[in-house]
Amino acid sequence: MNTQIQDKFTFKNGQTMRNRVVLAPMTICASEPGGYVSQADIDFFARRSRSVGMVITGSTYVHPLGKSFAESFSGAEDDKIEGLSRLAKAIKDQGALAIVQLYHGGRMVLPDLIDGQPVAPSAVKAPRDYLAEPRALKNAEVEQVIEDFLSAIRRAIQAGFDGVELHGANTYLIQQFVSPHSNVRQDKWGGSLNNRLRFPKTLLKRAKQLVKEEADRPFLIGYRFSPEEVEEPGIQLYDTLQLLEQLIYHQVDYLHISTSDVWRSSIRDSQDSEPVIQKIIKKINNRVPLIGVGQIETKQDAQRVLDAGIPLFALGKALLLDPDWAEKVVSGREEEVIRTYRDELQADLALPTAFVEDARSYLEGKD
Numbered sequence: 001m002n003t004q005i006q007d008k009f010t011f012k013n014g015q016t017m018r019n020r021v022v023l024a025p026m027t028i029c030a031s032e033p034g035g036y037v038s039q040a041d042i043d044f045f046a047r048r049s050r051s052v053g054m055v056i057t058g059s060t061y062v063h064p065l066g067k068s069f070a071e072s073f074s075g076a077e078d079d080k081i082e083g084l085s086r087l088a089k090a091i092k093d094q095g096a097l098a099i100v101q102l103y104h105g106g107r108m109v110l111p112d113l114i115d116g117q118p119v120a121p122s123a124v125k126a127p128r129d130y131l132a133e134p135r136a137l138k139n140a141e142v143e144q145v146i147e148d149f150l151s152a153i154r155r156a157i158q159a160g161f162d163g164v165e166l167h168g169a170n171t172y173l174i175q176q177f178v179s180p181h182s183n184v185r186q187d188k189w190g191g192s193l194n195n196r197l198r199f200p201k202t203l204l205k206r207a208k209q210l211v212k213e214e215a216d217r218p219f220l221i222g223y224r225f226s227p228e229e230v231e232e233p234g235i236q237l238y239d240t241l242q243l244l245e246q247l248i249y250h251q252v253d254y255l256h257i258s259t260s261d262v263w264r265s266s267i268r269d270s271q272d273s274e275p276v277i278q279k280i281i282k283k284i285n286n287r288v289p290l291i292g293v294g295q296i297e298t299k300q301d302a303q304r305v306l307d308a309g310i311p312l313f314a315l316g317k318a319l320l321l322d323p324d325w326a327e328k329v330v331s332g333r334e335e336e337v338i339r340t341y342r343d344e345l346q347a348d349l350a351l352p353t354a355f356v357e358d359a360r361s362y363l364e365g366k367d
Helices: 039-047 078-092 139-159 173-178 198-214 237-249 276-284 299-307 317-321 325-330 343-349 353-363
Strands: 021-023 054-056 097-103 163-168 220-225 254-257 290-293 312-315
Touching: 039 078, 078 097, 078 139, 097 139, 097 220, 139 163, 139 198, 163 173, 163 198, 173 198, 198 220, 198 237, 220 237, 237 276, 254 276, 276 290, 299 312, 312 317, 317 353, 343 353
Parallel strands: 021 054, 021 312, 054 097, 097 163, 163 220, 220 254, 254 290, 290 312
Antiparallel strands: none
């Protein structure tokens, strides 16, 4: 029998999702000054936890120098645990698994947000006019960044989350180590592909060891990745397939692709029409769960993903517009799904006003 949206899913460590729907990580920039979780954060994620199987929070920085978004919440200090605990509880009380996404922005950090120069694997500026040239991390600092991630994982465990997602996508620091564009180091952290994979591989290995030693319950370590880069030189699909092999070897609990369209073909090879995710599916070969994402809006879209052998799918815009998407679709009421934002819906959707104004064109389908 084919997998259905409403089917439960159990990870190898025994944690179970009530269905195959994941809330995609979205940063709504509504946190309190200093990176504290706000009531607006809690309301937003709790509202979207009622009928999905798993919630992944917006990106949570592991060090103040890694903050890429204003008013985003922090996992970098112990005094943030209390707010993170309230967030985890609000999600879990609705029946969803609670996953916090951890990241460091690296060279994608705006200097104004950190009052200084960003740091990165190498002193190579990202091809964005509004960004600054970063300072290359020293070897000891690379080790410290790994420790920063581990400390944030420890706080996530203490806060009651069900797991973390290491944000190795969307051009942030972990991806910057993998990319030959942003990583031109000549030490053990750069140069060859094997060396460029050392950072994510080491981070995952140590994260799994930390969970084994310190978690008093099953705890997921997931990894999000972008399959290709447009920069030259940049990450090619071959590089990503090698990365995935290493992550699987080191027992990652799930993989989460980051694409604007789940069926997108290569952005580097216009002659190759096969969807990138099909190549990813072949590589993974059912060894770990994969989350698909991008342009999944209807029941038919979601079922196509499941039928392709992708066990989980994430929704972003669909759950922004209708937090009850899963309940309506599964119960045969898809015609009731909200597809377009209207201001009278704002309170029920638990959308912060500043977020609505920033994303209005997107929410109203004009962008």
